[in-house]
Amino acid sequence: MKYALFLGCKIPASVPAYELSTRAVLGRLGVTLVDLPFNCCGYPVRSLDREAFVFAAARNLALAGAAGLDVLTPCKCCFGNLRHAQRFLDEDPALRQRVETALAAERLALPAGVTVEHLLPVLARKVGLAAIAAAVTAPRTGLRVVAHYGCHALRPSDVTRFDHPLAPTIFEDLVRVTGATPVEWPRRLDCCGEPVHDANPSLSDRLTQAKVDDARESGAEVLATACPYCQMRFTEFQAAGSAAPLPVLLYPQLLGQALGLAPRTLGLS
Amino acid sequence: MSASFLRMAFLVSLGLCALGLLWRVSAWLRVRIGPDARDIPFHQRLLAAVRGTLATLVSRRTPGVLKAFVLDVFLQRRLFGGSRLRWLGHLLIVNGFLLLLVMHALARLVTAKLYPDYASTHDPWLFLRNVFGAVVVVGIVMVVAGRLRRPPSPPRPQRPMDRVFTALVAVVLLSGFLLEATKVASPKAFYRMANEYIGSTDPEELLPLRLAWATDFGVAFPDLQGAPDPDKLAEGRELHHDACASCHSPPGSSAFVSYPISRVLAPIAEPLDGIDADTWLMYLHLAACFLGLILLPFTRFIHVLADPVSLLANGAASAGPLSPVGRANRRALAIDACVDCRLCDDRCSVAPIARSLGNPALLPSHKLLATHAVATNPRWLDRQAGHARRIAEGAVLCTTCGRCTDRCPVGIDLADLWVAGRADLARAGQPSPAQWVRERSALDWDEALAVQTAAQNPVGPLSSRRETYSACVQCQTCTNVCPVVAHGGEEPGGMDLTPQKVMNLLRLGMIDLAIGSGMVWDCATCYQCQEHCPEGIRVTDVMLELRELGYRRLGDTRERRQRE
Numbered sequence: 001m002k003y004a005l006f007l008g009c010k011i012p013a014s015v016p017a018y019e020l021s022t023r024a025v026l027g028r029l030g031v032t033l034v035d036l037p038f039n040c041c042g043y044p045v046r047s048l049d050r051e052a053f054v055f056a057a058a059r060n061l062a063l064a065g066a067a068g069l070d071v072l073t074p075c076k077c078c079f080g081n082l083r084h085a086q087r088f089l090d091e092d093p094a095l096r097q098r099v100e101t102a103l104a105a106e107r108l109a110l111p112a113g114v115t116v117e118h119l120l121p122v123l124a125r126k127v128g129l130a131a132i133a134a135a136v137t138a139p140r141t142g143l144r145v146v147a148h149y150g151c152h153a154l155r156p157s158d159v160t161r162f163d164h165p166l167a168p169t170i171f172e173d174l175v176r177v178t179g180a181t182p183v184e185w186p187r188r189l190d191c192c193g194e195p196v197h198d199a200n201p202s203l204s205d206r207l208t209q210a211k212v213d214d215a216r217e218s219g220a221e222v223l224a225t226a227c228p229y230c231q232m233r234f235t236e237f238q239a240a241g242s243a244a245p246l247p248v249l250l251y252p253q254l255l256g257q258a259l260g261l262a263p264r265t266l267g268l269s
Numbered sequence: 270m271s272a273s274f275l276r277m278a279f280l281v282s283l284g285l286c287a288l289g290l291l292w293r294v295s296a297w298l299r300v301r302i303g304p305d306a307r308d309i310p311f312h313q314r315l316l317a318a319v320r321g322t323l324a325t326l327v328s329r330r331t332p333g334v335l336k337a338f339v340l341d342v343f344l345q346r347r348l349f350g351g352s353r354l355r356w357l358g359h360l361l362i363v364n365g366f367l368l369l370l371v372m373h374a375l376a377r378l379v380t381a382k383l384y385p386d387y388a389s390t391h392d393p394w395l396f397l398r399n400v401f402g403a404v405v406v407v408g409i410v411m412v413v414a415g416r417l418r419r420p421p422s423p424p425r426p427q428r429p430m431d432r433v434f435t436a437l438v439a440v441v442l443l444s445g446f447l448l449e450a451t452k453v454a455s456p457k458a459f460y461r462m463a464n465e466y467i468g469s470t471d472p473e474e475l476l477p478l479r480l481a482w483a484t485d486f487g488v489a490f491p492d493l494q495g496a497p498d499p500d501k502l503a504e505g506r507e508l509h510h511d512a513c514a515s516c517h518s519p520p521g522s523s524a525f526v527s528y529p530i531s532r533v534l535a536p537i538a539e540p541l542d543g544i545d546a547d548t549w550l551m552y553l554h555l556a557a558c559f560l561g562l563i564l565l566p567f568t569r570f571i572h573v574l575a576d577p578v579s580l581l582a583n584g585a586a587s588a589g590p591l592s593p594v595g596r597a598n599r600r601a602l603a604i605d606a607c608v609d610c611r612l613c614d615d616r617c618s619v620a621p622i623a624r625s626l627g628n629p630a631l632l633p634s635h636k637l638l639a640t641h642a643v644a645t646n647p648r649w650l651d652r653q654a655g656h657a658r659r660i661a662e663g664a665v666l667c668t669t670c671g672r673c674t675d676r677c678p679v680g681i682d683l684a685d686l687w688v689a690g691r692a693d694l695a696r697a698g699q700p701s702p703a704q705w706v707r708e709r710s711a712l713d714w715d716e717a718l719a720v721q722t723a724a725q726n727p728v729g730p731l732s733s734r735r736e737t738y739s740a741c742v743q744c745q746t747c748t749n750v751c752p753v754v755a756h757g758g759e760e761p762g763g764m765d766l767t768p769q770k771v772m773n774l775l776r777l778g779m780i781d782l783a784i785g786s787g788m789v790w791d792c793a794t795c796y797q798c799q800e801h802c803p804e805g806i807r808v809t810d811v812m813l814e815l816r817e818l819g820y821r822r823l824g825d826t827r828e829r830r831q832r833e
């Protein structure tokens with residue numbers, strides 16, 4: 001199994017542990033990752049200029065296509081955004097034409113059939129739960145974990161095809177396979193608050209607070225994420241508060257522990 | 270020109286250069302970029318700089334810093350990786366000029382001390398001067414060719430001082446070669462020297478020597494045409510050997526640049542003598558040199574000083590996060606340390622977006638100039654008529670991915686600069702769109718649009734098609750699942766609209782009222798509404814499109830208001 005690894009902009013600069021743990025875990029499970037000179041997925045410009053966003057995304061798809069690889073990204077915003085770009089390219093032939101022309105100027109071409117995948121579905125469906133279970137050597141038995149789904153991977157389901165949009169199970173399944181116990185919590189599908197952080201910080205705080213409160217009330221010991229933005233939001237928000245923080249783990253860190261990987265290789269001290 | 274006047278002019282220029290340097294270097298402690306730099310007093314910055322420098326120098330990091338300086342600043346390692354042609358060109362220009370400076374301009378201080386029999390018109394000096402001058406010219410050609418062949422992304426506006434300085438360098442080179450060529454061909458220069466060393470200016474008496482100099486040195490005597498008398502020529506050569514040879518080498522092969530030029534000038538050597546061309550060229554040459562010296566600290570050559578300091582700061586930062594004071598110093602230094610290599614632009618994550626938008630202000634090398642200008646000159650942004658929003662786009666769209674920082678050969682922490690610069694921009698009236706939209710209510714924006722824009726701007730691909738929203742049955746499902754509606758009730762005044770109301774405004778053709786609404790700009794893009802809508806309406810996609818429309822239309826309105 002081989003993918004082009006799309007890290008996006010946030011992971012290398014702000015959540016390097018996510019890159020480390022993703023590489024460590026996928027390496028252990030036999031997934032080969034290839035690094036390509038990708039650019040920004042286009043997410044930041046989506047509110048300002050649709051065409052620039054689609055072009056940026058398309059350029060990444062073209063790079064993967066030229067290398068003959070599908071894309072794997074650990075970032076849910078990059079994932080959703082790249083898939084949205086594919087939708088816009090499919091439904092707007094005039095836009096597609098302009099993007100193709102712009103790509104041709106760089107000797108690139110829109111590929112047919114590059115699939116953009118997020119880390120979690122690759123683990124659950126491509127590697128497979130059974131294969132992961134077989135590789136677990138240090139099960140995290142008894143650890144109560146709440147899984148945060150993340151909006152941009154889950155919805156809109158007709159674009160992302162991540163899991164059932166109203167009753168997903170993929171993240172809990174992946175928690176269970178580490179030996180930990182997934183905990184039910186009412187707000188598991190809600191927004192983490194990150195996307196409105198710049199526009200309206202107090203609104204963002206209220207959204208995050210509601211999530212963290214809910215996670216605590218459910219009796220969880222760990223909050224698991226699989227997106228750099230959600231991870232940063234939960235850690236930074238709790239660091240600014242006075243209460244002792246609920247530990248936030250990136251999913252590959254949790255899985256890596258269960259696979260018996262050294263904490264250092266997972267970005268855990 | 271008397272030697273004492275020359276020395277005087279040189280010393281004055283040198284003094285002015287030193288003062289300029291002091292001023293420029295002090296800027297590294299004066300310039301304030303970012304809100305956290307605003308209240309730090311000068312003495313604290315000075316203290317931090319001295320402490321940081323000492324700490325790095327005595328630490329084990331010094332070899333690393335030294336290596337970085339040699340490889341990155343001196344040998345320009347990363348430019349080598351980027352463009353061989355530009356790398357070689359840069360190396361030739363800098364070193365050719367340095368050698369000219371030491372061997373020729375400072376001849377009395379350096380060369381003559383090391384080699385007592387130094388004479389500028391004797392080999393190897395005559396030859397070397399031509400070599401070094403040619404090296405600079407070849408270097409310039411290579412840099413220009415490198416840029417033409419692979420343009421370094423959109424050209425960055427050169428600072429005016431750099432243009433002036435480039436012109437001065439060209440004047441120095443050109444006048445130097447012309448001066449040498451004029452003197453080679455000049456009969457007047459010959460008589461002047463003959464008078465000094467032989468004590469005669471009589472053309473007849475000097476005929477043998479003149480023949481020798483016309484034949485071997487190319488002096489253009491108008492009366493000596495045709496083949497010379499061999500006996501006289503031999504006699505002249507002997508005289509030359511006794512009187513002149515210790516100071517003069519034949520220029521034909523040595524002065525391989527200026528001699529060919531002198532052949533072109535030979536036919537007009539007499540008129541050139543008539544107007545004292547050599548004297549004027551000398552004045553021009555010296556004046557350009559002195560002016561260049563005075564201006565030097567204000568050109569980008571300041572990087573030669575700033576780079577080692579920047580690399581030191583980079584070394585210190587690699588050991589642990591810098592203090593706020595240290596960061597303030599590092600930011601102030603950035604503009605001077607930048608060598609304009611544009612490697613950051615090549616690696617920038619949003620470079621394709623910059624291309625698509627046709628907005629080079631997104632690129633880090635451009636942003637560096639803007640960030641500095643906004644921080645140091647409060648009126649600068651106002652003067653960028655019509656461009657302020659594009660400059661702000663550079664700050665808004667940067668993902669702070671830090672790739673530019675990783676690439677910068679002189680160790681500038683660009684990502685830190687962008688975060689600081691964003692706050693300065695906000696203070697100068699250009700916060701992010703989501704923030705400036707808030708300056709007015711949706712109703713206010715709507716009224717402003719109604720007054721100022723008669724015709725509706727074209728709307729986006731979703732909102733312009735009735736099918737997008739015509740199926741909406743106003744069931745409020747979208748509103749009920751919206752987290753922003755649920756939590757926005759706690760805002761002062763509550764949420765101005767709901768997703769369902771936004772859809773209704775679209776149905777009523779009242780887009781202008783929606784694009785400035787808190788609902789549209791506070792939308793968390795969680796896609797709950799779109800997922801749950803029983804009619805399959807793409808509510809979130811519409812919200813995002815309305816922002817794009819709002820950014821354009823409200824941005825124009827806001828700019829117009831700011832101008833008024």
Ligand code: SF4
Pocket residue numbers: 616617618619620631632633666667668669670671672673674683684687
């Ligand atoms: S930090 Fe900003 S300017 Fe630097 S490479 Fe990333 S997007 Fe470009």
Ligand code: SF4
Pocket residue numbers: 606607608609610611612613614633634637676677678679681683
């Ligand atoms: S900021 Fe650094 S990488 Fe960018 S042009 Fe200047 S020196 Fe080069």
Ligand code: SF4
Pocket residue numbers: 740741742743744745746747748768769772798801802803804805806808
């Ligand atoms: S859920 Fe759909 S149909 Fe119902 S009000 Fe919202 S947009 Fe209209």
Ligand code: SF4
Pocket residue numbers: 747750751752753754768791792793794795796797798799808809812
């Ligand atoms: S996408 Fe926006 S409008 Fe829709 S439910 Fe989420 S926050 Fe509300």
